[in-house]
Amino acid sequence: MRDMLHMVIDMQRLFDEETVWHTPMLREVLPNVLRLCEGFRGQNAFARFVVPETAEAATGTWARYYQRWDMLTGERIDRALLDLVAELQPFAAKSLVIDKLIYSPFKVAGVTERLLAAGVRHIVFSGVETDVCVLAAVMDAMDLGFDVTIAIDAVGSSAREAHEAALRLIYPRCEDQIRLATTEQILSNR
Numbered sequence: 001m002r003d004m005l006h007m008v009i010d011m012q013r014l015f016d017e018e019t020v021w022h023t024p025m026l027r028e029v030l031p032n033v034l035r036l037c038e039g040f041r042g043q044n045a046f047a048r049f050v051v052p053e054t055a056e057a058a059t060g061t062w063a064r065y066y067q068r069w070d071m072l073t074g075e076r077i078d079r080a081l082l083d084l085v086a087e088l089q090p091f092a093a094k095s096l097v098i099d100k101l102i103y104s105p106f107k108v109a110g111v112t113e114r115l116l117a118a119g120v121r122h123i124v125f126s127g128v129e130t131d132v133c134v135l136a137a138v139m140d141a142m143d144l145g146f147d148v149t150i151a152i153d154a155v156g157s158s159a160r161e162a163h164e165a166a167l168r169l170i171y172p173r174c175e176d177q178i179r180l181a182t183t184e185q186i187l188s189n190r
Contacts, residue, residue, distance in 0.1 A: 004190070005120045006040035007105070007141075008033060009127030009134045010049045011088055014081040015158075020071065023128045025156025025163065030087060032154035032183040033126045037091040039187040040124070045096040045115075047105035049133060050082050062101070103136035112144055122147035124186055126154035131162035135170065142177045149179040151186055 011033060015023040037044050052058045053074035055066035066073055084092050096114070098105040106112055115123075123146050127134055134155050141148050150171060157163035171178050181189075 002043075003119050003121040004040070004124065005043050005045055005115065005118075005122070006036050006124045006126065007045045007047065007137065008037070008084075008088065009047045009105070009125060009137055010129070011046070011085055011127050012048055012081070013083050013085060014049070014072070014077075015128050016085050017081065019081065020069070021158070023156060023158040025158070025160065026085070026128050029126070029128075029154050029156040030085065032151060034087055035183050035187065036124065036126055036151060036154055037088065039190060041091070042094070044091050045098065045105075046084060046088065046092045047098045047100055047127070047133070047137065048082060048084065049103075050099045050101055051077065052101060058101075103133045104140045105137055106140035106144060115146075120146070122149070124149045124151060126151045128155065129157040129159075129163070130155040131157050131159065131166040131170075135166060138171070138178060142174060147179075148177060149181055149186060151183050152180050153182050 015021055016026050051072055051074050052066060055063055055070050055073055058066045098108055098111055100108050123141050125134055125138055138148055152167055171180060
């Protein structure tokens with residue numbers, strides 16, 4: 001279906017490697033993220049969480065956030081940590097890559113318009129974290145009227161309890177707008 005897009009959220013070295021934002025579940029879900037990338041070849045998008053140069057360069061409450069996480073500001077980290085994990089880079093080379101300073105890629109200027117112009121009506125989400133950046137992206141996509149599916153075995157979090165709560169309690173509350181499905185179910189219905 002040409003109106004479908006697979007959007008991968010924050011599958012980056014920053015969350016894969018031993019940083020303060022390490023997300024162990026990233027490695028658990030990566031095989032299914034890769035299966036989805038293969039199944040959606042040519043219809044993938046990748047959102048990357050990027051950081052400001054300094055805490056002071058951030059706006060609003062993000063300045064306070066980066067005062068806490070100042071070890072991850074641009075002036076202090078290896079910028080290569082912002083790269084997607086190596087396994088996803090071949091897919092991203094021919095895909096839309098969205099750099100975002102915030103949780104949701106839909107708040108980045110032009111993203112929604114670009115997807116709508118391309119005929120995208122249904123977005124399948126994978127990536128990290130189920131209860132933070134994936135949640136923000138899903139809620140924005142839903143509010144914008146996109147049909148949304150979450151690949152439940154291709155999302156993860158650094159807080160397993162929050163991941164499970166989001167899948168069990170939060171997403172099902174929007175059952176008319178959000179579908180939960182396994183990677184196998186998604187690929188078999190393409």
